[in-house]
Amino acid sequence: MFCFYRxxxxxxxxxxxxxxxxxxxxxxxxxxxxxxQFSTKTKAVLALASAILLSLPWEGxxxxxxxxxxxxxxLVSAQYSGSRRDFFAMLGWATLTFVVWNIATIWWVWNAxxxxxxxxxxxxxxxxLLAFMLxxxxxxxxxxx
Numbered sequence: 300m301f302c303f304y305r306x307x308x309x310x311x312x313x314x315x316x317x318x319x320x321x322x323x324x325x326x327x328x329x330x331x332x333x334x335x336q337f338s339t340k341t342k343a344v345l346a347l348a349s350a351i352l353l354s355l356p357w358e359g360x361x362x363x364x365x366x367x368x369x370x371x372x373x374l375v376s377a378q379y380s381g382s383r384r385d386f387f388a389m390l391g392w393a394t395l396t397f398v399v400w401n402i403a404t405i406w407w408v409w410n411a412x413x414x415x416x417x418x419x420x421x422x423x424x425x426x427x428l429l430a431f432m433l434x435x436x437x438x439x440x441x442x443x444x
Contacts, residue, residue: 337378345371346396353396354403372396372431381439389435390428397427 337345353368355361375392379385401420408415 337375342375342378342392343395345375346392347399350396350399350403353400357404369431376435376438379435379439381436386432386436390432393428393431393435394424397424397431400427 349368349371352364352371355364372393376389379389398420401423402416405416405419405423408419
């Protein structure tokens with residue numbers, strides 16, 4: 300498990316986001332360690348948190364959040380098995396994350412043309428989903444060491 304106490308001792312302003320999120324990540328790591336299932340509300344919050352963390356650098360925040368942006372979505376992915384039903388459930392959470400992320404980052408294209416952000420959101424969400432769902436399938440079906 301990652302040593303959160305080392306990150307908490309960093310006094311730089313760049314890492315203030317990390318220090319404020321430490322209790323949340325610690326709680327989630329404990330839940331995963333004890334194999335507790337997340338509720339639907341918790342999965343929704345994690346999916347939206349992932350979208351927000353990924354979109355913050357495009358709004359002028361520090362790029363540090365990109366390093367932890369997919370962590371909440373990966374925590375949701377860890378809750379599902381490799382079945383077809385779980386694949387489509389994870390597809391829904393990943394779609395929510397990437398659509399919100401794309402809307403938050405390319406809203407300004409609306410000033411040029413109304414069709415631009417819609418097309419860009421669909422295309423970017425598709426490619427992000429393809430990469431993430433390939434990871435999800437491979438992580439469930441690959442041999443475990």
